[in-house]
Amino acid sequence: MTEGKTRNERKITARDMARRDLKVLDPIGPDELFPLPPPYDKAEEQPGWKELSEKAKANAVCTLDGIATTKLPSPRTPEEEKKYVDQFLEGLKKLLSRENNWEFLQPLTLSLEYCVGCQTCADACHVFMATDRRKEIYRPTYRSDVFRKLVKKYVKPGGQLLAPFTGADVELNWDTITRLYELAYRCHLCRRCAQTCPMGVDNGLIAHEIRKLFSQELGWAPRELHEKGTVLQLEVGSSTGMNPMVLKDNVEFIDEDMQDVTGFSADSPFDKEGAELLLIHNAGEILAWPENPGAFAIILNAAGMDWTLSSHEVGYDGVNYGLFYDDVQLARVAMTHVQIAKKLGVKKIVMGECGHQHKAMMAVADRILGSDAIPRESALTLLEEIVFSGKIEFDPSKNDFPVTLHDPCNIVRNLGIVEPQRRILRYLCPQYREMTPHGVHNYCCGGGSGFAVMSPFNFTDWRINVGSRVKFKQILDAFADQPGPEVKKYLCAPCSNCKGQLRDLLQYYGALERSGITYGGLVELIVNAMVDIKEPFIHWEIR
Amino acid sequence: MEIVTLGGKQIEIDEDGFIQDPDAWDNAVAADLAKTEGVDDLTDDHWKIVNYLREYYLEFSMAPMIRKLCKQTGYSLKEIYDLFPSGPAKGACKVAGLPKPTGCV
Numbered sequence: 001m002t003e004g005k006t007r008n009e010r011k012i013t014a015r016d017m018a019r020r021d022l023k024v025l026d027p028i029g030p031d032e033l034f035p036l037p038p039p040y041d042k043a044e045e046q047p048g049w050k051e052l053s054e055k056a057k058a059n060a061v062c063t064l065d066g067i068a069t070t071k072l073p074s075p076r077t078p079e080e081e082k083k084y085v086d087q088f089l090e091g092l093k094k095l096l097s098r099e100n101n102w103e104f105l106q107p108l109t110l111s112l113e114y115c116v117g118c119q120t121c122a123d124a125c126h127v128f129m130a131t132d133r134r135k136e137i138y139r140p141t142y143r144s145d146v147f148r149k150l151v152k153k154y155v156k157p158g159g160q161l162l163a164p165f166t167g168a169d170v171e172l173n174w175d176t177i178t179r180l181y182e183l184a185y186r187c188h189l190c191r192r193c194a195q196t197c198p199m200g201v202d203n204g205l206i207a208h209e210i211r212k213l214f215s216q217e218l219g220w221a222p223r224e225l226h227e228k229g230t231v232l233q234l235e236v237g238s239s240t241g242m243n244p245m246v247l248k249d250n251v252e253f254i255d256e257d258m259q260d261v262t263g264f265s266a267d268s269p270f271d272k273e274g275a276e277l278l279l280i281h282n283a284g285e286i287l288a289w290p291e292n293p294g295a296f297a298i299i300l301n302a303a304g305m306d307w308t309l310s311s312h313e314v315g316y317d318g319v320n321y322g323l324f325y326d327d328v329q330l331a332r333v334a335m336t337h338v339q340i341a342k343k344l345g346v347k348k349i350v351m352g353e354c355g356h357q358h359k360a361m362m363a364v365a366d367r368i369l370g371s372d373a374i375p376r377e378s379a380l381t382l383l384e385e386i387v388f389s390g391k392i393e394f395d396p397s398k399n400d401f402p403v404t405l406h407d408p409c410n411i412v413r414n415l416g417i418v419e420p421q422r423r424i425l426r427y428l429c430p431q432y433r434e435m436t437p438h439g440v441h442n443y444c445c446g447g448g449s450g451f452a453v454m455s456p457f458n459f460t461d462w463r464i465n466v467g468s469r470v471k472f473k474q475i476l477d478a479f480a481d482q483p484g485p486e487v488k489k490y491l492c493a494p495c496s497n498c499k500g501q502l503r504d505l506l507q508y509y510g511a512l513e514r515s516g517i518t519y520g521g522l523v524e525l526i527v528n529a530m531v532d533i534k535e536p537f538i539h540w541e542i543r
Numbered sequence: 544m545e546i547v548t549l550g551g552k553q554i555e556i557d558e559d560g561f562i563q564d565p566d567a568w569d570n571a572v573a574a575d576l577a578k579t580e581g582v583d584d585l586t587d588d589h590w591k592i593v594n595y596l597r598e599y600y601l602e603f604s605m606a607p608m609i610r611k612l613c614k615q616t617g618y619s620l621k622e623i624y625d626l627f628p629s630g631p632a633k634g635a636c637k638v639a640g641l642p643k644p645t646g647c648v
Binding site for chain 1 (some may be wrong): 544545547557558559603604605606608609610611614619620621624630633634643644645646647648
């Protein structure tokens with residue numbers, strides 16, 4: 001066994017996924033990434049990457065790039081391995097059949113058949129870019145190519161016989177499926193590749209379908225997304241483990257705390273029947289960023305809105321991790337949200353500052369709900385309406401510090417909500433500046449598709465160093481006119497998942513101390529600009 | 544899951560190093576968990592945070608809001624990070640023997 005190839009050896013191709021002579025197909029490390037701008041350019045000043053213990057290595061399957069997201073089974077015999085390979089094959093066939101995959105079969109088939117290999121997507125992918133476009137296994141077409149060849153060889157009639165002529169040269173074995181599983185979790189499903197593809201191929205969808213296959217057929221999914229994610233949410237009421245009693249206690253605490261700070265009413269009504277709008281936050285906001293739900297309450301009350309929160313299980317947690325790995329779990333959560341809203345008799349559901357909640361509820365759920373649909377609105381459009389209604393008095397000079405905006409992929413590229421948040425920022429933040437590129441052409445924060453909540457084994461090193469690399473450079477570039485820590489800057493990210501990732505990123509590099517950058521949502525900036533608040537709402541402290 | 548020796552006992556930990564059975568926790572286990580977090584000596588300041596987390600967990604079966612932790616113990620978030628470099632969720636909760644906080648936190 002060898003540790004893996006060196007960079008100068010022959011280029012890795014799809015068929016190498018099956019290689020059993022390599023412990024690790026293509027190891028990733030800090031020396032393969034493009035250098036960051038100063039003061040983050042000195043490798044010796046960066047935190048080192050975590051070395052996995054031998055025991056941890058035995059538990060994790062690190063055979064793709066030396067990184068692991070999930071504890072997978074450890075088959076002891078070739079027969080046990082074959083059992084999993086057979087399950088994979090069964091799942092592969094189901095993905096390609098109408099009765100089992102009616103939701104996504106058409107775009108999947110088109111994506112499998114229409115790629116012309118032009119590599120336009122390779123210039124769009126922030127993961128591939130992080131390695132200076134050198135690491136083949138992170139090329140957006142690499143994963144799709146492996147998958148496409150497996151379909152050609154093992155699903156198409158006569159595929160194995162014809163394989164020498166069709167180029168379907170990927171063998172199916174234990175190493176292929178475990179590497180493919182991990183590879184499906186090296187893509188953030190941000191779909192920047194799909195946006196740029198001249199043929200309309202969606203490599204992000206292919207990664208998503210691979211995840212779904214593993215979840216539904218083999219029961220393999222990251223623990224944070226499944227067992228401690230959707231399962232916990234449906235059982236207890238929230239992926240955070242918060243039950244309705246703890247929720248009410250926490251919200252009451254936030255209401256009092258925020259009222260003390262601002263002098264404004266932050267009372268949050270619960271379960272108000274017939275209210276105009278039901279606001280569903282990502283429950284992580286309540287626990288980790290209480291200023292966000294607090295600011296929402298202040299704004300909605302100050303504008304005289306008729307609103308409510310739900311204290312019903314699942315009704316107070318907008319997360320829907322099923323979006324990332326399993327349509328069935330997505331449907332269960334989405335249906336529960338709608339049932340709760342209908343029972344309360346509210347006119348519409350408003351999504352808090354959570355990107356994947358927007359995508360799951362406002363786009364994907366349309367395929368599930370049919371005639372059960374209820375109007376759903378983004379908080380961003382609602383906030384725009386309120387800010388420009390004249391109901392609240394603002395003093396933009398209170399926000400006179402550099403502000404830039406991170407566009408959550410699921411709200412902006414994937415739903416097209418681009419301008420409402422910008423109109424608010426241009427009005428309320430005199431030093432607002434855009435990142436390059438931005439809007440629908442933004443780059444993912446690095447925490448997309450659930451990564452922000454995943455930190456098992458050594459995965460945090462990957463998601464910060466590789467996943468967030470392009471975003472971190474963009475953030476630093478946006479503030480390059482005043483890079484020093486003496487100028488306090490605000491990175492606005494209206495999405496809980498993005499905030500979790502950006503918190504870990506800024507913390508990892510010490511960017512608050514070294515560059516003066518803090519982060520937070522949109523509502524915090526709105527409240528900070530309100531004329532009559534007692535004291536500043538935003539602080540440059542560790543958050 | 545991995546079995547490791549903490550506080551002289553064989554204890555199961557998960558992929559993030561959090562103990563799996565909260566009942567297996569005691570002060571000696573906490574001291575060894577702290578070492579995995581780069582904290583060699585648990586001072587009174589550490590214990591104040593650990594004990595608050597522990598008591599909250601025993602009552603509510605989850606970790607408290609970070610802001611509540613700060614307000615109730617009187618430590619700022621920065622001070623908590625100074626005491627537990629991985630922060631309140633991944634550091635302090637681990638030492639207090641809580642399971643890893645879940646959801647978007």
